Amino acid sequence: MILHDYLRVLRRGWWVVVLLTLLGAGAAIAASFATTPAYYARATVVVATVGDASPGDLQQGNVFAMQRTPTYADLATTATVLDRAAATLGAGTDTEDLRRSVTSVARPETAIIDIEASGSDAALVAERANAVAEALTVEAQVLDAPGVASPVQLTVVEPAAQPEVATTPRPRNNLLIGIVVGLVLGLAIVVVADALDTRIRTFADLPRSPALATLTSIPTGRARRARGVSASDARVESFRNLRANLQFGTQARGVIAVAGVTSASDAQGVARQLAAALGEIGSTVVIADVDLRSSGSRHRDRKNDATELRPGVADVLNGTSSVDEVISVASADHVYELTTGTVDPSSAQRLSTSAMRDMLDDLSARFDYVILSCPPLVERSESAVAAALAGNSLVVVESGATKRSEFLFALELLAGVRVTSISVALDHVRDLDLGGTSGQTVLAGQTAT
Structure with missing residues (x-):
């Protein structure tokens, strides 16, 4: 770690340092009052x-x-x-x-x-x-x-004179010692806890892998005060950077599978915002939700749950509907969507059938980009299948929630189905963690200072 990394760790854990410093000072004051004067x-x-x-x-x-x-x-x-x-x-x-x-x-x-x-x-x-x-x-x-x-x-x-001041306790000395001990203990706890923490917060925490093509930080939604820039503007700009990385960094075209490492990642939200960024430049985009297991734990907004009642991907795969019947216009310009549709216990398994390939061929012929909103990689096996069919994969890592071991397992799953074009979006990065690399990483294997 360099000095900048230590400062970032202290900014993240400043409250621990302050708390222990105050506790040390309080303990010193209490000990001074409890000690009999000598x-x-x-x-x-x-x-x-x-x-x-x-x-x-x-x-x-x-x-x-x-x-x-x-x-x-x-x-x-x-x-x-x-x-x-x-x-x-x-x-x-x-x-x-x-x-x-x-x-x-x-x-x-x-x-x-x-x-x-x-x-x-x-x-x-x-x-x-x-x-x-x-x-x-x-x-x-x-x-x-x-x-x-x-x-x-x-x-x-x-002769001995009557002392006017007690030799012990010495409140001022005790207070200074308590503050120093609390401060040192707080700093040690923050540094050690960060060293033992396996959660990914910045790209510096990502395990190095030659399979990673591009890396993009997406800031969280909290308001920014610097230069009057809102957090929403910064987030929109980060998706434009992601769009540029996919276009020119990996030359991703056609189908892109967007999947979170775990359910803590909002892969569906990232897929929608990426689609909106692609639509800004006039590209036609369709989002297909391929999370085809009837589970109530899927990461989506409540307002989107109602759309599952409409025919969608599951209906196309089982042959009861055509693509023209299930496709609908999304809220962003040049963006369309296919919901999951009517899922059943066998819907997820149909992603490996020829029906899925036929649907992707049909969509690829109509749209510049087909974005597959996939279930979590380490939790659903069909996510790797969708990534293999797409050929391009965008892995969404939730900053502060995804562990390095989970990320490595996700890469292992993608390697197992021979996905070679893997990009990473580190989502909801706090402002103090932005730029948390030893040189801002943009393309895998390259750094820009």
Whole structure:
């Protein structure tokens, strides 16, 4: 994928990214409110030697103080020091609770000890840090040189101050982390979901096949705002492009079989609009509906269901009517139609008979183009038969609904009946997916940038 493809994926799944980003921010805010505030206070103790001494003695004393500092830091959390601190804090102070809330750390390469206290009460943590620091200055000298004056003196040089701001939670930091996590997770889900999605939305999603002659994108019917161009105008122009591709790309003449990959494709609608586009240039066109199974699941408008009561293709194939009796004028100029007619369980099987060939020969002699509106390729076997009789096939792929595996199966069915001229119309392509190729594909095997 190139940068343009990633941007198109993000445009398609922007709402997932936004939703997860908002969820991450909301979770961070909720966690901040649910977390008990924790405060932190620190008292600083310095270790030094005392007494008159020469400069050499002072140097040795400083080295000795630095060596003893880690030991005094460890003494700060012993029971002896903590008991004295608890006594200073007053009744109700538990030594073990004090041990859990106070830590003592010697700064590397110095004679400084940091007594740190944490908890949910700002005043209490400062009192605890100061109490332990004061207790350490007394007990350390007693433990270090019992019964004699200690040459080492511990002094509290920076008492702990009552903290004004809690160290945790930090709402601003939590909010930033929540937004970043939600954003990254949303982007990952959108990209991975697109990689795992097998639905065809653009020509970039189509499996490469040398059998494809021309490719045409047909936009959806939603209104466009750019340059005041309506979606209906863009859709009409796409059928004119399809007409040009069939005329000059495949030199399709005579009979063209229009079939959707699945029932999700509106192949009948594409056939009618293609017929209207051909009629615009003065070509005479007839549409024959060869979906001859009496199934209520066929993809057609309700207003067209009434026309099935009239004699049509099924009546011509079973010999009860002639072409002249069933043909009628369609709504577009130079366009005529044959409805399905009165179908029965054997009507679909008559597509493989000589009656079907005779009907196509008769129509081809009268009209410049004969368009067969076929049932879905992967669902009805007679669709491949109609395509084989036509010689030219237009496969309608519903953007966002047809899967690559279904499209490949449709090509396999057409290859089985030796259909070599196959064009593809990608129908109802959303505006953000238009041009979704690494170079706009017009003719198979060729690209135009």
